[in-house]
Amino acid sequence: MPMAAQVVVVGVTKKQAAKLIRRNLNRTKVVIAFLGLVFSMLFIGSSNAAVLPIERADVLYHSYEGDGVTIDGPSVLLRKNIAGKVSVSANYYVDTVSGASIDVRATASPYKEIRKEKTVGFDYLNEKTLLSTSFTNSSENDFEANSVYVGISQDFFGDLSTISLSYSKGWDVVGRRGDESFEEEADRQKFGLGFSQVATKSLIVGFNIEHISDQGYLNNPYRSVRFLDSTTDRGFSFATEKYPNTRSSTAYSINANYYLPYRAAIYGDARIYSDTWGIKAQNVKLGYIHPIEDDWIFEVFLRHYKQDKADFYQDLFSRPDEFNFMARDKEMSTYTGLTAGISVSYEWQFSQTAIFKKSAVHFEWDYMKFDYDDFRDATAQTPVGEEPLFGFSANVLRIFASIWY
Amino acid sequence: MTKMNRALITSISLNSSSSASLRQWLMTSALVLTITFASISAIANPTSGDQSPDFTLKSRDGGNIKLSEQRGNIVLVNFWASWCGPCREELPAFEKLYQEYQDLGVEILAVNVDSEAEKANVLLDDIEVSFPVLFDTSGEVSQLYDVSAMPTTVLVDRDGNVRLLHPGYRKGDEKKYEKAIKMLMRE
Amino acid sequence: MHMRLLHKASIRLLVVACIATLGSGCASTFESINPLADLEPWVKPYERSNLADPIMSMNRNPVALAYAKHVFESREGARGADGGAGGGCGCN
Numbered sequence: 001m002p003m004a005a006q007v008v009v010v011g012v013t014k015k016q017a018a019k020l021i022r023r024n025l026n027r028t029k030v031v032i033a034f035l036g037l038v039f040s041m042l043f044i045g046s047s048n049a050a051v052l053p054i055e056r057a058d059v060l061y062h063s064y065e066g067d068g069v070t071i072d073g074p075s076v077l078l079r080k081n082i083a084g085k086v087s088v089s090a091n092y093y094v095d096t097v098s099g100a101s102i103d104v105r106a107t108a109s110p111y112k113e114i115r116k117e118k119t120v121g122f123d124y125l126n127e128k129t130l131l132s133t134s135f136t137n138s139s140e141n142d143f144e145a146n147s148v149y150v151g152i153s154q155d156f157f158g159d160l161s162t163i164s165l166s167y168s169k170g171w172d173v174v175g176r177r178g179d180e181s182f183e184e185e186a187d188r189q190k191f192g193l194g195f196s197q198v199a200t201k202s203l204i205v206g207f208n209i210e211h212i213s214d215q216g217y218l219n220n221p222y223r224s225v226r227f228l229d230s231t232t233d234r235g236f237s238f239a240t241e242k243y244p245n246t247r248s249s250t251a252y253s254i255n256a257n258y259y260l261p262y263r264a265a266i267y268g269d270a271r272i273y274s275d276t277w278g279i280k281a282q283n284v285k286l287g288y289i290h291p292i293e294d295d296w297i298f299e300v301f302l303r304h305y306k307q308d309k310a311d312f313y314q315d316l317f318s319r320p321d322e323f324n325f326m327a328r329d330k331e332m333s334t335y336t337g338l339t340a341g342i343s344v345s346y347e348w349q350f351s352q353t354a355i356f357k358k359s360a361v362h363f364e365w366d367y368m369k370f371d372y373d374d375f376r377d378a379t380a381q382t383p384v385g386e387e388p389l390f391g392f393s394a395n396v397l398r399i400f401a402s403i404w405y
Numbered sequence: 406m407t408k409m410n411r412a413l414i415t416s417i418s419l420n421s422s423s424s425a426s427l428r429q430w431l432m433t434s435a436l437v438l439t440i441t442f443a444s445i446s447a448i449a450n451p452t453s454g455d456q457s458p459d460f461t462l463k464s465r466d467g468g469n470i471k472l473s474e475q476r477g478n479i480v481l482v483n484f485w486a487s488w489c490g491p492c493r494e495e496l497p498a499f500e501k502l503y504q505e506y507q508d509l510g511v512e513i514l515a516v517n518v519d520s521e522a523e524k525a526n527v528l529l530d531d532i533e534v535s536f537p538v539l540f541d542t543s544g545e546v547s548q549l550y551d552v553s554a555m556p557t558t559v560l561v562d563r564d565g566n567v568r569l570l571h572p573g574y575r576k577g578d579e580k581k582y583e584k585a586i587k588m589l590m591r592e
Numbered sequence: 593m594h595m596r597l598l599h600k601a602s603i604r605l606l607v608v609a610c611i612a613t614l615g616s617g618c619a620s621t622f623e624s625i626n627p628l629a630d631l632e633p634w635v636k637p638y639e640r641s642n643l644a645d646p647i648m649s650m651n652r653n654p655v656a657l658a659y660a661k662h663v664f665e666s667r668e669g670a671r672g673a674d675g676g677a678g679g680g681c682g683c684n
Binding site for chain 3: 053058060062064075076077091093157158159160190192198200201202204206208209210211212249250251252253255257259263264265267269271273275279281283289291297305307310331332337339362364366368370396398400402
Binding site for chain 2: 639641644645
């Protein structure tokens with residue numbers, strides 16, 4: 001490969017250089033690169049320093065309850081800034097899973113498991129640029145995931161514009177409870193591009209693009225597909241899912257934050273998503289933040305999510321080896337999700353010169369509702385293929401205390 | 406054909422799969438952006454070296470303070486706001502400087518740019534300062550000095566000329582100001 | 593069809609202009625071909641009190657945002673471009 005590149009480099013003029021670049025980029029990428037170049041050309045001005053993330057410590061209790069499953073646990077975050085140039089952070093997070101979701105209830109019995117995740121992060125600020133990196137390890141008895149993240153963000157045009165690039169690589173080792181010999185691997189890469197712009201004294205807008213590609217063993221070893229089987233009482237049998245061993249996706253999102261004159265804020269974001277498995281999704285979120293005095297902050301939001309199924313998804317197949325790829329994981333199906341959330345927090349302001357400057361307690365509750373268009377409740381006692389379409393609701397809690405120093 | 410173009414071509418013309426080619430365009434974008442930023446020179450502030458624009462602002466004790474009346478003193482004008490993080494660290498550092506140099510002909514004027522004067526107390530209630538605090542609620546004086554960062558520190562010599570214009574504040578910048586003050590005192 | 597040609601032509605122009613400028617490594621070349629070179633930041637640093645308010649932050653409570661992002665990502669097929677910092681997730 002290097003030889004070919006050298007042959008190309010010799011005697012290439014600027015015009016030929018331009019032609020080569022265009023030919024090698026497909027249309028979507030050209031649009032994105034075009035945008036990046038346009039912005040870099042338009043916004044020239046004196047660059048001022050960006051800021052490090054704020055120093056703080058948080059202790060959170062999280063809980064998810066829905067579809068027969070309860071997942072809860074703590075999450076602790078600590079961040080310390082050093083010499084105004086470096087910020088170090090550490091997060092310890094635990095999920096304790098108990099119960100059984102519809103997928104598990106159809107094929108197996110409830111279980112209990114613990115997942116522990118540790119992250120260390122490091123940020124470096126140099127005048128105009130913020131470099132961030134983090135390492136994460138997630139560990140449970142049948143899954144081990146490691147990932148590394150690097151990001152760079154640049155403020156320019158009088159600190160009105162911020163451009164950021166990010167890259168993340170992950171390595172997963174997938175196991176299966178009760179099957180010691182089962183061990184598969186999956187790798188993941190994420191590329192992100194973000195742009196944020198101060199539009200007015202009260203409005204910030206931004207957009208993000210993220211391209212993710214996975215490769216390896218990508219299905220869930222506990223999920224099964226079902227196929228018509230007249231030899232059984234129920235009329236169907238189960239077989240392990242078969243997924244492609246690559247997946248590539250692109251998501252585009254825009255967001256905005258607007259400051260209301262009486263000290264409140266409204267915000268919104270929207271995203272469109274598509275991938276090589278045929279899944280297409282869109283979601284939109286709208287929220288409102290209302291502080292009272294210096295102490296209370298109330299927030300409400302509404303989020304709508306809609307997804308079209310993966311090409312190889314079906315609730316019921318005709319035979320066990322009907323296609324090369326088969327899935328029945330409800331996250332691959334056609335469905336809509338609606339989430340409504342409210343939150344309230346109370347702050348205590350201490351002195352700006354004291355060691356501890358501020359502390360707060362927060363209570364956040366989200367209500368989620370999922371309705372599936374082509375996933376049926378296989379535990380229902382009805383003729384095969386006529387089971388009711390599945391749907392469930394979940395309650396998510398976040399209760400935490402924070403301190404700023 | 407420069408080194409930069411050569412690098413661009415080399416990185417683009419290698420054949421690859423979808424994920425690697427996406428990596429390519431992202432690398433290209435990053436490369437283009439870093440080169441763009443590297444070739445931008447910082448825009449020099451128009452008032453550096455010139456006569457300092459005069460202004461009159463209301464001060465915390467009720468009276469008005471005029472910059473030209475400070476002629477004969479070295480004046481450190483600092484533009485700050487209650488919502489600005491570095492300002493919180495900067496004010497105590499200025500207080501120290503003031504305690505040391507006030508009797509040696511140095512004046513500090515802290516110009517608060519909050520839209521409402523009471524907001525200044527968010528910091529002033531916690532940080533004791535003995536130098537005058539002025540209020541530029543309309544932002545006119547900030548515009549006059551083309552303030553391009555928060556905070557901004559301007560050093561004016563005994564003849565009323567702007568000698569230093571420092572955008573932003575990092576821990577240790579007060580040493581730069583002290584050095585500049587000492588130099589101006591020797592003139 | 594015309595849109596595509598226009599699209600291609602404008603990209604062609606911009607790419608060549610960019611490379612020419614980068615090749616000469618000089619910021620003033622930008623200004624001579626850039627009609628927006630006179631553009632000044634329209635929100636001054638001293639006018640940013642609203643933007644500096646914590647309620648305008650995209651990431652007011654990172655620990656809560658990261659968890660919320662994790663909840664959505666484990667129950668939805670879509671992933672990416674959803675704010676919050678990066679981080680792996682081992683979800684079954």
